[in-house]
Amino acid sequence: xxxxxxxxxxxxxxxxxxxxxxxxxxxxxxxxxxxxxxxxxxxxxxxxxxxxxxxxxxxxxxxxxxxxxxxxxxxxxxxxxxxxxxxxxxxxxxxxxxxxxxxxxxxxxxxxxxxxxxxxxxxxxxxxxxxxxxxxxxxxxxxxxxxxxxxxxxxxxxxxxxxxxxxxxxxxxxxxxxxxxxxxxxxxxxxxxxxxxxxxxxxxxxxxxxxxxxxxxxxxxxxxxxxxxxxxxxxxxxxxxxxxxxxxxxxxx
Amino acid sequence: xxxxxxxxxxxxxxxxxxxxxxxxxxxxxxxxxxxxxxxxxxxxxxxxxxxxxxxxxxxxxxxxxxxxxxxxxxxxxxxxxxxxxxxxxxxxxxxxxxxxxxxxxxxxxxxxxxxxxxxxxxxxxxxxxxxxxxxxxxxxxxxxxxxxxxxxxxxxxxxxxxxxxxxxxxxxxxxxxxxxxxxxxxxxxxxxxxxxxxxxxxxxxxxxxxxxxxxxxxxxxxxxxxxxxxxxxxxxxxxxxxxxxxxxxxxxxxxxxxxxxxxxxxxxxxxxxxxxxxxxxxxxxxxxxxxxxxxxxxxxxxxxxxxxxxxxxxxxxxxxxxxxxxxxxxxxxxxxxxxxxxxxxxxxxxxxxxxxxxxxx
Numbered sequence: 097x098x099x100x101x102x103x104x105x106x107x108x109x110x111x112x113x114x115x116x117x118x119x120x121x122x123x124x125x126x127x128x129x130x131x132x133x134x135x136x137x138x139x140x141x142x143x144x145x146x147x148x149x150x151x152x153x154x155x156x157x158x159x160x161x162x163x164x165x166x167x168x169x170x171x172x173x174x175x176x177x178x179x180x181x182x183x184x185x186x187x188x189x190x191x192x193x194x195x196x197x198x199x200x201x202x203x204x205x206x207x208x209x210x211x212x213x214x215x216x217x218x219x220x221x222x223x224x225x226x227x228x229x230x231x232x233x234x235x236x237x238x239x240x241x242x243x244x245x246x247x248x249x250x251x252x253x254x255x256x257x258x259x260x261x262x263x264x265x266x267x268x269x270x271x272x273x274x275x276x277x278x279x280x281x282x283x284x285x286x287x288x289x290x291x292x293x294x295x296x297x298x299x300x301x302x303x304x305x306x307x308x309x310x311x312x313x314x315x316x317x318x319x320x321x322x323x324x325x326x327x328x329x330x331x332x333x334x335x336x337x338x339x340x341x342x343x344x345x346x347x348x349x
Numbered sequence: 350x351x352x353x354x355x356x357x358x359x360x361x362x363x364x365x366x367x368x369x370x371x372x373x374x375x376x377x378x379x380x381x382x383x384x385x386x387x388x389x390x391x392x393x394x395x396x397x398x399x400x401x402x403x404x405x406x407x408x409x410x411x412x413x414x415x416x417x418x419x420x421x422x423x424x425x426x427x428x429x430x431x432x433x434x435x436x437x438x439x440x441x442x443x444x445x446x447x448x449x450x451x452x453x454x455x456x457x458x459x460x461x462x463x464x465x466x467x468x469x470x471x472x473x474x475x476x477x478x479x480x481x482x483x484x485x486x487x488x489x490x491x492x493x494x495x496x497x498x499x500x501x502x503x504x505x506x507x508x509x510x511x512x513x514x515x516x517x518x519x520x521x522x523x524x525x526x527x528x529x530x531x532x533x534x535x536x537x538x539x540x541x542x543x544x545x546x547x548x549x550x551x552x553x554x555x556x557x558x559x560x561x562x563x564x565x566x567x568x569x570x571x572x573x574x575x576x577x578x579x580x581x582x583x584x585x586x587x588x589x590x591x592x593x594x595x596x597x598x599x600x601x602x603x604x605x606x607x608x609x610x611x612x613x614x615x616x617x618x619x620x621x622x623x624x625x626x627x628x629x630x631x632x633x634x635x636x637x638x639x640x641x642x643x644x645x646x647x648x649x650x651x652x653x654x655x656x657x658x659x660x661x662x663x664x665x666x667x668x669x670x671x672x673x674x675x676x677x678x679x680x681x682x683x684x685x686x687x688x689x690x691x692x693x694x695x696x697x698x699x700x701x702x703x704x705x706x707x708x709x710x
Contacts, residue, residue, distance in 0.1 A: 097469070097582070113538060113540050114544070121534050121538055121539075122471070122534060122535050122538075122539055125471075125530075125531045125534045125535055126471055129475070129531075139481075140480050142506040148664075150488070151488060151489045151492070151510075153489075153491070153507075153510075154488065154492050154493075155492040155493050174403070174404065175404075176400055176404035176407055176408060204407060204496070205406035205493065205496075206496075206498045207492065208403075208404075208407070208498075211506075215634040220492065246543060251507050251703075253501070253507060254507075254631065255429065255503070255633045256437070256629040256631065256632055256633070257506070257632070257633050258434070258435065258632050260634065261435065261437060261629065261632060266627075266628050266629055267629075268629050268630075276633055298581075306621060315524075339511075340565060345636070347635060347636060348633065349633070
């Protein structure tokens, strides 16, 4: 019986409502709110003149710190809308380099590009007023994309490995920690020593090293890539560029 | 009197979003009704087949603008089942708390909409004002107001920010006071509102079960079923809460279920903050899913939402099927509308809580 009563709601039936319920009770609530909002503080703000205070983690359009960027293309790879593209730029301080260009018209402000960026060059900015008169204005080239970084704008999503959780550890790893880094594995039998992975690596983590064997046809030493896991940012560019697909990502689990 | 078909929609003040309710009228009386959906079809299920598992999370947020978190939650739940990822305890509690905050925000959005449907602009402003509190909380936590991109395969993106618990409990206290005081005075005790919602849009228990109606709409028809209790996911089995069931089956019963559910959500949030413990919040998930299938279903603010994912060993799903609660519920519209006057339709369909984004996907 008690359980039945718990599961049933209690409210007055319509015939029991007093006549004043038609208008007087509702108006009393309205007048109370009227007094509260006029005397104390209104619930609205006058938007173009005053703006809401946004938290530091607010995700507006993406921004970039050009000096930190290493052109690893991780943001291009993760972008769900494929609105990021690497374009060649030339500047006095950087020289001829590639940097990301963002089509903000297609951007969905998910913040993935900042989350995966290994050097925190890509950041989320609190800039949300992005209306423009033409689509070309919304194509943010690397210089237009620049934004001054603050610690809160850098996105970091620390994680833990499944094997560590089973072992009872509770310590989380930030991005770039050796423990959670995916590394490149080489299938040496397929390798043809073309050294494209060395050329494409943005951080110089790949070195062609001599294996000690000698090619019987040319009498030159055979070189195979060696990977420096400390420097590696797991950008997978070498995996993509490999013509014989002998490289693969080994996941830290 | 001749009979005629009237198109209520796709642009009509009563339908939230883009759908069409064709009604056959005999004078003022509705003698037939037919919902027409598909105006907002984006090809979502096909689109995600060319994205990898991580990229689909922000896209599943876009399924429904009112309850983005629950949709990304049901997606990551399905993929976690497929990949056999274990979620840390703290992340599960964070999911429970954030989903309940999202449920509050979604129900308040519905209350605001139903207020404008029935001509009560006051309740629209009040409900939107309270919804803003919860959107602010989620902005602090996730960095966006509506499309959060907060769930991750293997946990959540980040831990609670500073003072989150204090702010949430304060907002909950305020909302509880308002629901029991102001909203009760403005809606439940208002005879005009009661006259428009009571004894119309009747959906019987058998019809609700046969037509696949789920969620608050089904509980308004006296079916005692809630996935949070009957098939508990995350940490709902450790939470003690009441399942709100109303006997009447009319529009007012559906309204009462949602109002009581808000109080229950506040209760769950309070229990969650008591039981949450420190710990890791995110596990590193594998890039690829094995060959196989998995499904996951949760109690969305609108009903039972389900995702069925087929993995083919690559980093992209072979197929992702979405079961949307409102797509099924809207098929019960003829049952609810036939026999009532045309002016009752906003009161009937307003309490169903339509969301076309997930219906058409």
